[in-house]
Amino acid sequence: MLEIWGRPYSSNVIPVIWTANELGLAYTLQLAGGSFGKLDTDTYAQINPNRMIPAIRDGDFALWESLAIVRYLCDRYGSGTLSPSDVQTRAVADQWMEWSASLAFTPVIQLFFATVRTQPNQRDSAKITALRDQAHKALSVAEGHLADRPYVCGDAFTMGDIPLGCVVYRYFTVEVDRPPLPNVEAWYQRLADRPAFQDHVMRHFGTNPDEWAALEEACASEGVL
Numbered sequence: 001m002l003e004i005w006g007r008p009y010s011s012n013v014i015p016v017i018w019t020a021n022e023l024g025l026a027y028t029l030q031l032a033g034g035s036f037g038k039l040d041t042d043t044y045a046q047i048n049p050n051r052m053i054p055a056i057r058d059g060d061f062a063l064w065e066s067l068a069i070v071r072y073l074c075d076r077y078g079s080g081t082l083s084p085s086d087v088q089t090r091a092v093a094d095q096w097m098e099w100s101a102s103l104a105f106t107p108v109i110q111l112f113f114a115t116v117r118t119q120p121n122q123r124d125s126a127k128i129t130a131l132r133d134q135a136h137k138a139l140s141v142a143e144g145h146l147a148d149r150p151y152v153c154g155d156a157f158t159m160g161d162i163p164l165g166c167v168v169y170r171y172f173t174v175e176v177d178r179p180p181l182p183n184v185e186a187w188y189q190r191l192a193d194r195p196a197f198q199d200h201v202m203r204h205f206g207t208n209p210d211e212w213a214a215l216e217e218a219c220a221s222e223g224v225l
Helices: 014-022 042-047 066-077 087-115 125-148 159-173 182-192 195-200 209-222
Strands: 002-006 027-031 055-058 061-064
Touching (some): 002 014, 014 066, 014 159, 042 055, 066 087, 066 159, 087 125, 087 159, 125 182, 159 182, 182 195
Parallel strands (some): 002 027
Antiparallel strands (some): 055 061
């Protein structure tokens, strides 16, 4: 059985779990990282010598790095659907996966930490505004691209939508005044209609240490998602 190692609310693990569920794969979630530990064990070093999450083990095959895992799962289990069979369409999916990681992810995750992960009385309003503007500037590129297509590769949902979908969920759940991005918002709503997105991306992240501790406890009790 496929094993996914990580925490199901980690920004790098969520795309992997979403992908596995879009593909209808049976898997075991090995809770690792954070309070769950396990990253410093010899067993995990054989899976990922970087001792970071996520990683997977698919039979005897181990793989790490979030986007590499998403591509592998889609190529192996979703060829012709999540992994487009047309070479150029697949290249577009790759392009948007790379763009999401290199340009969209950083300002959004920093905005998330400056708001959701920072107590209200410790938040820096100037920093938050600057990060919001950086995130909006990056997502404006996607806004233009999505003006005449429902998904990043055209008419069908593909792996190209997955990393950016995880980023945009955090962007739209941060409590800041956001300039409108109607095409991105419409695309986001299409993603939000997908059961796997609802179940594995649209998580409550909590706003204080007690909520995060409760979330880890809940994840530990789930064991397998």
